Amino acid sequence: MTREMLGEPGEGGTLTADPTAVLEVKDLTVDFPTEDGVVHAVRGVSYRLRPGEVLGIVGESGSGKSVTSLAVLGLLPKSAKIRGSVKFRGVELLGLGDKEMSRVRGKGISMIFQDPMTSLNPVYRIGHQLAEAVQIHDKTVSTKAAWDRAVELLALVGIPNAQDRASNYPHEFSGGMRQRVVIAIAMANQPDVIIADEPTTALDVTVQAQILETIKTAQHETEAAIILITHDLGVVAGMADRVLVMYAGRPVEVGSVDDIYYRPRMPYTIGLLGSLPRLEIGQRQRLTPILGSPPSLLNLPPGCPFSPRCPMRQPVCDDVEPHLIEVDGLGHVSACHFARDLAAKDVSAAEVFVATGAGLDDPTAQVPAASELLESLGISTDGEDSADGRHSAGGTADATAEGTTEASADGSAGTADVPGSRQTPNPVGDPTAAPPSDPTNPGETR
Ligand SMILES: Nc1ncnc2c1ncn2[C@@H]1O[C@H](COP(=O)(O)OP(=O)(O)OP(=O)(O)O)[C@@H](O)[C@H]1O
Numbered sequence: 001m002t003r004e005m006l007g008e009p010g011e012g013g014t015l016t017a018d019p020t021a022v023l024e025v026k027d028l029t030v031d032f033p034t035e036d037g038v039v040h041a042v043r044g045v046s047y048r049l050r051p052g053e054v055l056g057i058v059g060e061s062g063s064g065k066s067v068t069s070l071a072v073l074g075l076l077p078k079s080a081k082i083r084g085s086v087k088f089r090g091v092e093l094l095g096l097g098d099k100e101m102s103r104v105r106g107k108g109i110s111m112i113f114q115d116p117m118t119s120l121n122p123v124y125r126i127g128h129q130l131a132e133a134v135q136i137h138d139k140t141v142s143t144k145a146a147w148d149r150a151v152e153l154l155a156l157v158g159i160p161n162a163q164d165r166a167s168n169y170p171h172e173f174s175g176g177m178r179q180r181v182v183i184a185i186a187m188a189n190q191p192d193v194i195i196a197d198e199p200t201t202a203l204d205v206t207v208q209a210q211i212l213e214t215i216k217t218a219q220h221e222t223e224a225a226i227i228l229i230t231h232d233l234g235v236v237a238g239m240a241d242r243v244l245v246m247y248a249g250r251p252v253e254v255g256s257v258d259d260i261y262y263r264p265r266m267p268y269t270i271g272l273l274g275s276l277p278r279l280e281i282g283q284r285q286r287l288t289p290i291l292g293s294p295p296s297l298l299n300l301p302p303g304c305p306f307s308p309r310c311p312m313r314q315p316v317c318d319d320v321e322p323h324l325i326e327v328d329g330l331g332h333v334s335a336c337h338f339a340r341d342l343a344a345k346d347v348s349a350a351e352v353f354v355a356t357g358a359g360l361d362d363p364t365a366q367v368p369a370a371s372e373l374l375e376s377l378g379i380s381t382d383g384e385d386s387a388d389g390r391h392s393a394g395g396t397a398d399a400t401a402e403g404t405t406e407a408s409a410d411g412s413a414g415t416a417d418v419p420g421s422r423q424t425p426n427p428v429g430d431p432t433a434a435p436p437s438d439p440t441n442p443g444e445t446r
């Protein structure tokens, strides 16, 4: 299977066109001019969604998950400066007017928001709101047929006694039931893509599991591709085919669900996994929080945005923002100068993230990764420039600028190794080189 067939970043560093993709987002950037300066909310997001695929987008609060999706749906305020490309079934959406976009919304791409009351009108009956969603894109459906379809949809999403409950108002439903209604509205027109933005965050844990099951039902019924946005890696584990981890407005690791869970190659992802209870491990686990908070997107300093919180940081990390490079195998990319060193040896979060026990908000309490660990990964810690340039703190001015610009403009795999990154015999930037192979992941089929 070729890289193009998998729809992954090509060796040239950009996404190659895939006629089968239902949604293709390329180099998406969103800036918000504010009184305090420009907020760089999304800094180069690229992804591709194939029919029926489930993509999980994971990241902490403020990492740009919602803004990315609102940009796709044309729902950002007019002040937002949006660049890049969003193609739905090959048609560019950026720049379309409200009228054209309203044809896409609901029928082509529908959205489930975190708070169901954002989508429901408190003064209309549930059945009426569902029937309206059915009729909005098909005026030929009679009122009676639309109501019947509303009842059918309510039953599909697990509302008991749907015939009667269709006459209720939203306040007569529990939070979980309201979210089911929103899912029913999202599937009413058999969309090609459903974006679910934190669909379970406002609900208690038992209801969360039911809502995820309901989304699975919606996917089964509509055969839609799904983007599942969450801050919780656990939520995407059982549902996603691929996962995109976001940090400070851009993807920092993208891979299959197994890549991300079992072969993370970016310290941030390793940290996220370390703070997640994992049942399959089946023994007592020490959870390891990532100390500190994400950076402000107003005045982002140069270098890796995760650097202030990263126990593995080296001098180069504060100078050059790493761009995505391919690791392990097809479709697995990571934005860390040491991604390939991390690919050489599986490390656990407990090895990397060791805190002094001080406050969770204090990143200075994070103990730097042990020199033995770094040495075992082939990362020299003597502070001297190493032969392969990993500690060269930025290399030449030209190369630094190139690496940084590319990282912020392109969420797909980069075209050149940045200074300070190990020059492997198989650099991603070399179009003649064979892709790195991963003996543990032969012939990935997703
Ligand atoms: N209209 C706006 N004007 C200025 N800044 C904005 C605007 N909307 C969002 N932002 C900023 O953009 C950044 C990304 O926000 P976004 O809502 O996408 O985060 P998120 O990853 O969805 O977080 P959460 O998990 O809390 O929902 C944040 O720093 C936010 O403050």
Ligand code: SF4
Residues within 6 Å of the ligand: 266, 267, 268, 304, 305, 306, 307, 308, 310, 311, 312, 313, 314, 317, 322, 335, 336, 337, 338
């Ligand atoms: S580039 Fe440096 S700071 Fe960023 S994640 Fe990798 S090691 Fe940590």
Ligand SMILES: [Mg+2]
Residues within 6 Å of the ligand: 065, 066, 067, 197, 198
């Ligand atoms: Mg959000």
